[in-house]
Amino acid sequence: MILHHVVDGPADAPVLLLGGSLGSDVSLWAAPARALSQRYRIVRFDHRGHGLSPVPSGDYEIADLGRDVLALLDHLGVPRAHYAGLSLGGMVGMWLAAHAPERVDRLALACTAAFLPPAQGWLDRASAVRGGGLAAIADAVLSRWVTPGVDPGPGPRAMLLGTPPDGYAACCAAIAAMDLRPALPRIAAPTLVIAAAEDLATPPVLGAEIAASVPGARYAVVADAAHVAVLQRPDEVTDLIARHLAGDPVGDAAAIPAASRHAAGMAVRRAVLGDAHVDRATARADAFTADFQDLITRYAWGEVWTRDGLSRRERSLITLAMLAALRCEDELAMHVRAALRQGLTPDEIREVLLQVAIYAGVPAANAAFAIAARTLASIGKEPHDT
Known part of the structure; x- marks a missing residue:
């Protein structure tokens, strides 16, 4: 099985693979590909079960998606390549760099996680899609792709709705079963982890935790962006990737800044207590209580409730x-x-x-x-x- 792919850029340039998010296709990376193809041979691909790629039956594992990329590299005659992936694409990138290190040169991971419980939530999403198609979850998913008040436009919705339901559901099962954390210390490729400040699906703290576990990794946060940061801030994401591939020391050494703890804490706080309660609490905050609200969001919710133990x-x-x-x-x-x-x-x-x-x-x-x-x-x- 060979994944559907699009190739741009000089034939003799270094190869850069671009892997997309759950529910996306090759069009997700169109803007960065145009800019990066001046210096790299860009290979955009659809994950199995996505876009125009085959849709094998049954549930998938992240390893399946990773082996698909290795087969694509073999098909193209590419022994080694750079890799940049967003969300699901980042998960695949972590698997590749840990299990086939000889095939990965530099690695960029955007808006992703090495472990994303609860598993039942992913299985419930898979069930909803198998029963009602992508339309059953489209509004909820798209609301997390961009920040509140931003219209993602017809393109992202059409891309999501065009994803084969069985393929989307099978990839949900892959995320449900995924735990890449033990593999992270084995990644030898120079790695940049990019987080989005307003990402509720994979909060910045999860990116910081990846960076802390990958030897020598760097960590950068894109402001005013949600889960699919490349839709809302393509120039910033492209610039970070380009600088990283060129060997610039982009971002900071692994750390969890206060802003990331707050974003992660707010996401968990809403998941546990519900949006209505959190909205009431934040609406009641004033000059006297605002610091306390920030404290509990960052430390109770962003430090303790986000732990994996x-x-x-x-x-x-x-x-x-x-x-x-x-x-x-x-x-x-x-x-x-x-x-x-x-x-x-x-x-x-x-x-x-x-x-x-x-x-x-x-x-x-x-x-x-x-x-x-x-x-x-x-x-x-x-x-x-x-």
Whole structure:
């Protein structure tokens, strides 16, 4: 199987592969390709299940997509190439650089992640697409490709809607099963990680974590851009890639700046507590409380809740128990609602509060049961709903 691809630039120039995001095709990289093709032989390709590439049956793995790129290089007679990939394309790039280091010269990774849980969310998205096509998720996906208030235009929507549903769903399964973190220290190619400041799909902190794990990697953040930064800031992304390929020390040594922690924290805070709650909290912030809102977003949500050591579900269980023991009534009600968003059932919440009764005392648990019962009733949940 040979991926659909488009080649531009001088035949004798160094080769640069450009891999796109989930739900994109070769047109995603059109603007950067025009600029970069003056110095490089540009090979844009459609991932399997995307654009005009074949759509093999069954679920895929990132390794499958990576081997497709190796087969494309063999088909083109290219022993070694630069690689730049965005989102899914970046995931493929990490796999290539770790598992076929002799084929990758310089590596640029944009708006991507080495690990992107929860897996069930990706499987649910795959199911939605298989049942209703790309139209079932198009509005939600496109809203994350660009920053709020920016119209992505008809091209990106047509590109997304033109993706074969089975191929898109199979790539969702690949992301669900992906964990490239153990492979990152093996990457020897000079690497630049590019994050977008307003990216909610793969927040900047995830890019910073990749850069921290790849030896010698550099890290840069593009302002005023969301997940598909090349749509909104093509010139900035192109310039960063061009400078990196030329050997310039682009960006900074791996670190997680405050702005990235805030962006990552806000994304997780919204995922756990819901947009409505976070919107109310931020709307109420004033000169007196703004610093506190920033503090909890950066540190509680951007440092602790983003860590991989525990799942969000497990963190919800722990948080419920601690808030109940500390008699934090308002916070407890908020986190009962948040726990339901993370997939906990009323029966599981009850078990947490029983544990509180044993280790923190009956009065604390009694108050917590009353608060939890009122909260569940207010959203139409019965204590034994599952």
